[in-house]
Amino acid sequence: MSIDTRKVIKNAYRVTRVRGKTALRIRVPGGHIETRFFSLIDEIASKYGDGTAHITTRQGLELPGIDFENIPEINKMIRPLIESLGLAVEVTDTGYPAAGTRNICACIGNRVCTFANDDTTTLAREIERMVYPNNLHFKIAVTGCPNDCIKAYMNDFGIICTVEPVYDQSRCISCGACVENCAKAVTGALAMKDFSVERNREICIGCGECVRKCPTGAMTRSHTKSYRMVIMGRTGRKNPRMAETFLKWADRESILAIVRNAYTFVERHIDRGLDKEHVGYIVDRTGYPTFREEVLQDVRLDEKTLVAEHIDWSGYRYTNDAGLR
Amino acid sequence: MGYQLSREQFDRFLDRLKEDYRVFGPALDEDKGALSDSDRITYKEVSRLGELVLDRKSYFSPKEIFYPLRETLFRFCDGEITVPAIDEKKTAILLRPCDINGIDRLDTIFLENGPSEDFYYKRRRDKVRFFMIECTTGFDSCFCVSMNGGRTDRWDVAFRFGEQILAEVKSEELEPYFAGCAQQPFEPQFVTENSKKVRLPEVADITADVFKHELWSEYTARCIACGRCNTSCITCSCFTMQDAAFGAEGKMGERRRTWAGCHINGFTDMAGGHRFREPKGDRMRFKTMHKINDYYRRFGKHQCVGCGRCEDVCPQYISFARCINTLSDVTRERKSK
Amino acid sequence: MKNPFLPHKMEILDVIPETEIDSTFVLALDKPVKPGQFLELSLPGVGEAPISVSDFDEGRLFVTIRKVGRLTDAIFTLGPGDFLFARGPYGNGFDYQDFWGSDLKVIAGGTGLAPVKKVIKNFIDSDKVSSLQVLLGFKTPEDILYREEVRAWVDSGVATLTVDKAGSDWGGNTGLITGYLKGLDLSRLDKCKFIVVGPPVMIKFVTLELLLLKVPEDNIWVSLERKMSCGLGKCGHCKIDETYVCLEGPVFRFQRARRLLD
Numbered sequence: 001m002s003i004d005t006r007k008v009i010k011n012a013y014r015v016t017r018v019r020g021k022t023a024l025r026i027r028v029p030g031g032h033i034e035t036r037f038f039s040l041i042d043e044i045a046s047k048y049g050d051g052t053a054h055i056t057t058r059q060g061l062e063l064p065g066i067d068f069e070n071i072p073e074i075n076k077m078i079r080p081l082i083e084s085l086g087l088a089v090e091v092t093d094t095g096y097p098a099a100g101t102r103n104i105c106a107c108i109g110n111r112v113c114t115f116a117n118d119d120t121t122t123l124a125r126e127i128e129r130m131v132y133p134n135n136l137h138f139k140i141a142v143t144g145c146p147n148d149c150i151k152a153y154m155n156d157f158g159i160i161c162t163v164e165p166v167y168d169q170s171r172c173i174s175c176g177a178c179v180e181n182c183a184k185a186v187t188g189a190l191a192m193k194d195f196s197v198e199r200n201r202e203i204c205i206g207c208g209e210c211v212r213k214c215p216t217g218a219m220t221r222s223h224t225k226s227y228r229m230v231i232m233g234r235t236g237r238k239n240p241r242m243a244e245t246f247l248k249w250a251d252r253e254s255i256l257a258i259v260r261n262a263y264t265f266v267e268r269h270i271d272r273g274l275d276k277e278h279v280g281y282i283v284d285r286t287g288y289p290t291f292r293e294e295v296l297q298d299v300r301l302d303e304k305t306l307v308a309e310h311i312d313w314s315g316y317r318y319t320n321d322a323g324l325r
Numbered sequence: 326m327g328y329q330l331s332r333e334q335f336d337r338f339l340d341r342l343k344e345d346y347r348v349f350g351p352a353l354d355e356d357k358g359a360l361s362d363s364d365r366i367t368y369k370e371v372s373r374l375g376e377l378v379l380d381r382k383s384y385f386s387p388k389e390i391f392y393p394l395r396e397t398l399f400r401f402c403d404g405e406i407t408v409p410a411i412d413e414k415k416t417a418i419l420l421r422p423c424d425i426n427g428i429d430r431l432d433t434i435f436l437e438n439g440p441s442e443d444f445y446y447k448r449r450r451d452k453v454r455f456f457m458i459e460c461t462t463g464f465d466s467c468f469c470v471s472m473n474g475g476r477t478d479r480w481d482v483a484f485r486f487g488e489q490i491l492a493e494v495k496s497e498e499l500e501p502y503f504a505g506c507a508q509q510p511f512e513p514q515f516v517t518e519n520s521k522k523v524r525l526p527e528v529a530d531i532t533a534d535v536f537k538h539e540l541w542s543e544y545t546a547r548c549i550a551c552g553r554c555n556t557s558c559i560t561c562s563c564f565t566m567q568d569a570a571f572g573a574e575g576k577m578g579e580r581r582r583t584w585a586g587c588h589i590n591g592f593t594d595m596a597g598g599h600r601f602r603e604p605k606g607d608r609m610r611f612k613t614m615h616k617i618n619d620y621y622r623r624f625g626k627h628q629c630v631g632c633g634r635c636e637d638v639c640p641q642y643i644s645f646a647r648c649i650n651t652l653s654d655v656t657r658e659r660k661s662k
Numbered sequence: 663m664k665n666p667f668l669p670h671k672m673e674i675l676d677v678i679p680e681t682e683i684d685s686t687f688v689l690a691l692d693k694p695v696k697p698g699q700f701l702e703l704s705l706p707g708v709g710e711a712p713i714s715v716s717d718f719d720e721g722r723l724f725v726t727i728r729k730v731g732r733l734t735d736a737i738f739t740l741g742p743g744d745f746l747f748a749r750g751p752y753g754n755g756f757d758y759q760d761f762w763g764s765d766l767k768v769i770a771g772g773t774g775l776a777p778v779k780k781v782i783k784n785f786i787d788s789d790k791v792s793s794l795q796v797l798l799g800f801k802t803p804e805d806i807l808y809r810e811e812v813r814a815w816v817d818s819g820v821a822t823l824t825v826d827k828a829g830s831d832w833g834g835n836t837g838l839i840t841g842y843l844k845g846l847d848l849s850r851l852d853k854c855k856f857i858v859v860g861p862p863v864m865i866k867f868v869t870l871e872l873l874l875l876k877v878p879e880d881n882i883w884v885s886l887e888r889k890m891s892c893g894l895g896k897c898g899h900c901k902i903d904e905t906y907v908c909l910e911g912p913v914f915r916f917q918r919a920r921r922l923l924d
Contacts, residue, residue: 439895563898578707
């Protein structure tokens with residue numbers, strides 16, 4: 001059997017432990033899929049696979065037990081699935097055009113969840129259309145609020161939807177619901193002074209809980225949305241670590257531009273001698289200041305956006321295992 | 326006198342009216358819902374027919390127009406006390422019959438209960454004119470018919486909104502603003518049946534043992550004391566006094582009052598730390614009794630008018646209508662024993 | 663239009679320390695007042711609170727204030743010549759005629775003595791009542807209010823004084839006030855009238871005991887502490903059932919008070 005594994009992998013199929021069998025990886029940006037595709041997925045899995053689908057850690061679907069020789073036929077069948085992504089490139093019968101940039105993950109967002117500050121699915125799909133197809137290895141996730149159910153902190157780029165509360169003193173009845181909740185469950189950014197609420201913007205994380213708790217509409221949402229961007233979180237075999245804050249109170253346009261610029265940054269700095277190099281390791285090499293300078297190029301950040309001066313990713317270095325006793 | 330106005334004529338009528346009145350009605354507050362990407366219908370100053378939202382119920386009642394959530398009673402400076410002036414313009418409110426009845430319940434507390442009228446309430450309330458929005462169907466959570474709250478004749482002008490707008494003017498003061506409009510007699514109709522129905526317990530049957538009944542404990546488990554039922558209610562009237570000082574040495578400052586609510590923590594706190602009605606079920610019982618029992622005992626009419634806002638806004642899905650019905654069943658059962 | 667929310671100035675004539683945290687402020691009286699009524703005392707910018715009238719005479723009004731918070735802390739920095747702001751008096755207060763001809767028993771716990779002090783003083787040497795017996799309870803000897811007057815009442819045999827607990831240097835009675843109800847002369851029970859004032863638990867247990875002693879509910883008066891705020895029947899804080907404590911109270915016949923469920 002002759003298989004060009006690189007080509008197959010870029011086509012979103014995987015080399016599996018069973019010789020001669022592959023698995024198809026279906027992208028579900030935002031983790032939200034129209035159920036009309038279930039019958040198609042069922043058909044592929046039943047006819048060519050083993051009749052099962054795995055829900056992947058990045059919210060896609062993986063259909064195992066497929067013979068490599070059926071790839072061309074399956075690629076024709078999945079055309080509607082690829083078309084539904086709304087990509088900028090022309091869709092053909094040749095299957096997924098790339099696999100390096102992983103499925104853009106998102107929590108369920110404000111289509112359902114009351115905590116969410118934005119429609120994460122829509123934002124994830126917008127990012128998908130912007131960055132995909134691309135073979136560079138990027139992990140991007142969008143979470144609706146700082147609860148971070150999607151674990152944006154474990155991604156190269158984590159986008160946390162936030163909201164800047166607007167306080168109307170004339171509607172405040174000093175019930176203290178917002179202050180109490182912020183102190184107990186958030187960062188304690190709110191305080192009651194002379195029966196009015198004072199917000200410490202420096203430690204307010206924009207979770208929007210004060211708005212949800214307010215019984216009078218004294219705390220409301222600002223009309224424009226804002227985002228926190230955390231970067232370079234990762235798992236892996238060297239140095240697993242949480243992402244760190246890059247931007248706070250950023251606007252949507254800027255975060256999208258920054259993700260775009262990050263691809264250019266990687267193209268410029270990637271070590272082509274390696275099989276593949278993740279963006280986090282590239283930033284480790286170039287240093288944060290270079291990354292910051294390059295990804296912020298031509299980005300007009302909103303006036304209120306705050307940018308990290310320095311970032312010190314720590315995480316665990318597996319070489320430290322030598323100290324284990 | 327009755328009139329018929331086209332939609333354009335209505336806007337011109339508003340233009341004339343706004344020279345002498347501030348005009349309020351239910352309108353869209355975009356993005357101002359508690360949840361993201363949600364709006365809210367609230368009472369706002371309006372100047373065009375198109376701004377009015379008539380197919381959804383307002384989240385808050387119109388009471389805030391003349392009973393502000395936070396109101397300065399007086400300011401003081403070096404021992405001198407001054408009462409702030411208010412806008413001298415009159416106020417026209419487009420509102421439904423239940424809210425007109427609800428305002429009657431507020432009037433009773435502020436203008437009739439106790440030895441004196443409430444100065445601050447009265448001076449704003451006197452300026453209010455009721456522009457009744459004809460309401461013949463209500464919304465899903467309404468139970469105004471059961472509470473006898475869906476019908477009133479205390480309006481200055483009654484409107485029926487459609488392709489053409491019909492207006493019946495009762496108050497002579499408002500006749501001139503309709504000059505030039507075609508005459509068309511119009512008698513406003515009222516809602517005669519809601520899908521939600523409430524069975525009121527007989528006031529006389531509510532005895533002390535009902536206060537201690539286990540039915541209230543359900544609300545201890547469910548209510549989170551957020552106070553939305555109080556703040557959205559057209560008839561909740563309670564307030565708390567606040568003093569705040571400005572500047573050095575506290576020589577300047579103000580005393581104000583803000584809305585308060587019997588579900589909200591701190592409502593019963595006394596100096597020294599004693600408090601009453603800690604369990605939320607006791608608060609539910611206290612509110613329920615006020616709305617459909619003790620207010621009646623004192624004033625001869627129920628306080629609740631059945632607008633149903635408390636049910637619309639409760640994050641815990643507590644239905645006041647169901648609570649009343651449960652109470653009714655309990656009292657009837659006890660009586661039959 | 664009359665504005666009942668505006669306070670008027672009252673001059674402080676004297677400050678009499680009572681305990682470590684209680685002082686009696688003597689104010690210049692400018693309007694009629696009844697025992698058992700309360701004032702809404704305030705300092706603009708600091709706060710307003712209901713305070714019982716404890717005594718009054720020609721041109722003077724006495725209020726006993728406990729230093730427990732922002733407002734009272736600020737009031738305690740004031741002295742003679744300074745001014746307090748006040749609204750009221752509010753509430754029904756006690757009507758002396760209700761007790762004429764009776765064997766009057768006044769049972770007061772702690773600061774509950776303040777609203778009945780004037781009643782005791784009024785009847786102590788008066789032939790308007792057949793007899794007067796006073797039962798006073800405080801937490802410790804240090805908490806005793808109006809020491810000189812209380813000592814005189816005890817010395818003359820009118821009053822029995824007890825403290826919940828005391829050190830070894832206390833020569834007087836100890837134990838809860840309910841334990842001393844037996845000492846009341848109830849030989850003419852139908853002639854006895856009772857005034858019970860104090861913290862909610864004290865009122866609860868004293869009245870319970872009295873009912874066990876077959877005292878008719880009709881012959882018991884209590885004065886309730888609630889969060890009176892506006893004093894005008896508007897703000898709703900003191901409402902219980904259809905009753906506004908600031909209007910119909912704070913003094914109630916027990917048959918009504920017992921039906922008031924918070």
